[in-house]
Amino acid sequence: MVTNRETQGGGALGCMSSITLLVVGVYLAVIFGQPWFRYRQFQDQMKTSARFAVTIPDSVIRIRLTSLADSLGLPRGAKKLSIVRNGLRQRITISVTYDEVVKVPLLGPKTITFRPKAEERL
Numbered sequence: 001m002v003t004n005r006e007t008q009g010g011g012a013l014g015c016m017s018s019i020t021l022l023v024v025g026v027y028l029a030v031i032f033g034q035p036w037f038r039y040r041q042f043q044d045q046m047k048t049s050a051r052f053a054v055t056i057p058d059s060v061i062r063i064r065l066t067s068l069a070d071s072l073g074l075p076r077g078a079k080k081l082s083i084v085r086n087g088l089r090q091r092i093t094i095s096v097t098y099d100e101v102v103k104v105p106l107l108g109p110k111t112i113t114f115r116p117k118a119e120e121r122l
Helices: 011-051 058-072
Strands: 082-086 091-095 098-104 108-114 117-121
Touching (some): 011 058, 011 091, 011 117, 058 082
Antiparallel strands (some): 082 091, 091 117, 098 108
8 A cells, every 4th residue: 555645635735825815805705895885885876866856846855965975874974975066967966085994914004095976867
């Protein structure tokens, strides 16, 4: 019986490093995925508000979007909405720019800038 000692147990280190990379990848996806998911929810509501802007005044749109920003836990900058109705082109544009800080272990805090925007015809 001949055994090849060079290959015995050689896969353990490779398997462990693969698992470690997978765990780190999933962890980073969760850390960066949460702000991105909140951004998508906020942008979706901005688009919905722009779609129904014909029947809803700007003040109501602003109140709805700022309350959503509160409930999603977005930073203060997300409440500084720009709502512009262009009567000549019959369009409404709702936009905002805000930053979220994500704390990444070993790398420190990282700032992500989001710029949600919604534009519709009136």
